[in-house]
Amino acid sequence: MTGTTPTAWQQRIDTLLHALADARRDAAAAQAREVALLAEAVEIAHAMAQDAGGPTSVADIPIRSLAAQIGAAARVSDRTVQKHMSDAVVLVERFPATFAAWAAGDVSRGHARVLVETGAAIKDDAARAVFEDAALEVAQRETPGRLKPAARILAARLHPIPLQERHTAAATAREVWVRDLDDGMAELIAILPAAIAHGIRDRLDQYARRVMDARGAGGGASPGGTTDGSLHPDTNSTNTRPTDTRRVSEVRADVFADLLLTGHASPDVSNDAIPAGEAIIARVQVTVPALTAAGHDDAPAELIGKGPIDTATALRLAGTATGWDRVLTHPVTGTVLAIDRYRPSDHLKRTLRVRDEHCRFPGCRMPTGRSDIDHTTAREHDGPTELTNLAHLCRRHHTLKHHSAWRVRQTPDGILHWTSPTGRTYPDHPARTLVFTTERVDTHGDPDPPAEPPF
Template sequence: MELGTQPSSTAEILPRVGARVRRRQAELVDEWIDVVAWAQDNVVTTVEGAATLVEGVIDTGVPIAGDGAPLVSEFNLMELIAVLGRSPDGGRGYVGRIIECAWRLPGVYAAVVEGRLEPWRAERIADLTRSLNADAAAFVDRQLAAVGGVGWAQLERLVTEAVIRFDPDRAEQERQAAADRRRVYFDDVDGNGQVESHAILDAADAHDFDQALSRRAKLRGQLGDTDSFDVRRAKSVGDIARHDLGLDLLFADEETGEVIATVPGRKVVLNVHITDTALNTDEAGNPFANPVGRWDEGRAPVSVAQIKEWLQAPNTTVIVRPVIDLADCVPVDSYEIPDRLRRRVELRDHSCRFPGCPKQATACDLDHATPHGQGGATCPCNLVPLCRRHHRAKTFSSWRYVIVLPGHYLWTSPHGHHFLVGPDGTRALDPPRSPATH
């Protein structure tokens, strides 16, 4: 740009940037198609002479793609990598991910070729599935085809579920190995007499510990401790270690009137959902129980064995909640949102519904899609979880959304770009429209 020329407006710049991104992606898709064609021409039938992965400087002997994908010639791959202009190790990983998609994740590969999925996202998926057996990889591919796309955390949970479903022995071995790595350790004491602590804990134990610290920090405040809540939580670690007698005093919960004398034990709430996946059938049509559970607060799939272990902890109180119809509309007259409605919205949406935001719904505001002052109901069908940052964006800027279906939201950016947010994540919709045409 020459000095003195009028700079382009944002509304003119954004379409040009988007067009270049689409051109680059189209060229990369053509490269993927050529790599797949190259692989078909360079298959070897034995592991001798086949390309394998390298970790550091050590050849692992593991093929560059997972079980069921073709073995390709090591020496011919070197030539392809040179033409691609990639490093030897990075190049074999790159080609391996394309082969992984083309042969073991056909739905993902088709989405790349058709322009529905960015190649770099497909590569990330391939990295996670390469170690899975063929059945588990096919399961991940089917699930991704059904929902269209997911966030990284959700993808990792999907892979975890695939391992639990189709390779239970591996899942249990990994669970036991992870349990053996649990530890608590402390760094050196600094000049101010403080020390950093680190821990790897069972997830349920960590949750209980977190709740215990918050409870004791609150009680400390009631006893007159004027430090910040975070400092009181830190001081409560010592209270728990020493069983501080001051915490044996009786306090009444301000909301429920319940008298609290001692720290309660573990409380577990089971939400039992009966769905078409609750019972599965094998190839012979015989039913078997779904071995996958969900830890709501951890937002992760867990095995039934892990759930049983958590429930067997001493002093555990188990609360079984009835199945909740998430599509049910139960409005109330007030602006304030009852906990029962909040729970329905959180179970439906799980996270902030702004494009790409992963913040958990339990930590979000609930926005009235149609404002309450304009006749909008306080009802799950009109309530949307938005984190504080994105709630402010919707309230104070030109970001807007409409509810397409329960759990599905169409957002419009200030310059007319559209994003569809739903259970399968965020999808950008093209072409954008001018804000004047809305």
């Protein structure tokens, strides 16, 4: 294809994208068809058990036998097949709208898995139908990764037991244990409240990256190390330390062990450039509905990008913050309209952090703390420095925007409309609009008055 014009390349790519979309729809339909057949297999097995009329101790023999037959034909373990059969019944019978959307190719297996996992705790059929309708709307425009925290928030709002009560019960399962691995290694596993667990991981990330940057600056490597995450000091340096070839994941693990065993980062781990014991505070972003904070509602608080957390933890974290952001959102869409704070600070950056939560390229979840604030219309093209012309982009997608044929425009509601080199448009909605306002449904299926906006 030497000498092919840009238009010809675009036509070829566009044809490829159409073919991939068709292939994905066909694959989704085939996967959904398999699920329907597995659910039918369970129905057949139950009918066989009833016809047999044998003792209850062997009532599950027909389903075991059928699972074994399917497994033998497909060269899959019969235990795995039986688990898939059980999952298929749950999807087909309890989540019919999700199954239909999957069969039509509107959502993927990943989307369906998220909806079933997050909605399974909703036992009431009417409430679960509300959950499906709202969550599927988001699933049809977002990746499974972005869908999951939003779906968790909606499921928490519709759950009949308040989140605080469920969290209190779940917290009794806090535990730490060790699982031995091969080659002299082991896993240290902990079950902790979500805010604490993510705070620990964030602090480890910060410390590990400072270690990497300090080693890189001291040894002549660029901050952050080489492309594989390792650091190779300048061979002409008088530094007698051995060459540090650790990836950032290894440094993170070393910092974790050092902080737990000694209470501070030792020079062997942290590098002399970082004073031992220097505090690095973990960052967690929490949103608390105003009525919940005032004690007038039980709508769950949210650990941004992860899902709901109990109100007591959210208020305790908020109580230690140096200031509060007051977020004004649209009562229906949830779009961030304004933000203010009693204490002076960088108003616009705070607003963007609350609105975006992560990189605004479709499907990307890189946190705002590791993303750039980009002018949608460049300043050299008279783009203003204001909310409706700014958005967070991670370095990868920031570079893509400026050095490829991708184009983007932003509407006043904060939606970024990305246009690919072949002319396809992909809207990216602010994360705040993924949190739904729904009607509460009681166990009798009678809706209460519309709930207060969640934020």
